[in-house]
Amino acid sequence: SQELEQSPQSLIVQEGKNLTINCTSSKTLYGLYWYKQKYGEGLIFLMMLQKGGEEKSHEKITAKLDEKKQQSSLHITASQPSHAGIYLCGSPTDSWGKLQFGAGTQVVVTP
């Protein structure tokens, strides 16, 4: 079965600095989703990538899916306190739409 590994598990970044989170799959990805979760809350959809080499940006967040479609990265530019939370990558495991998730990356933004 497919496994998604996220790295790092957690990171602390100073406000204004950039950060990158990686999501690596043991198999070819047929779609990769990034979500953000704040403690005690649900998942907020950030971005979806489907094609190898695809790159999407929203505000200060950019996500890429590599050419070989086995890894994705999420990059945040000039981090702000609002970027703090747990970032999860997820990938569909079948045509029915159920997702398999990575363990998450906890991001802390310090003043």
Added chain:
Amino acid sequence: NAGVMQNPRHLVRRRGQEARLRCSPMKGHSHVYWYRQLPEEGLKFMVYLQKENIIDESGMPKERFSAEFPKEGPSILRIQQVVRGDSAAYFCASSLRQGDTEAFFGQGTRLTVV
């Protein structure tokens, strides 16, 4: 247009009691997915339902857990005779079409078994 609504947000049950978690999908959505997030673990798929049908329950524990999505009303995840290991956050997601994985997630129900 309200999002996916889950209730209750927090639920405390004593060991051996039953827990009922409700999920009202987004308006017009007929596909519901349940996930469980155990402490210190990632989100794991439990069950996928369409109206009145269980499509995939490969992630459901074999005993004590059941799910339904009736023609009318919310989807229900039922846990009988809860044990401490059932303490977790349970999330529901809904989608308009099968395979529409940009699913919308609810806020979750945090179950604590004491």
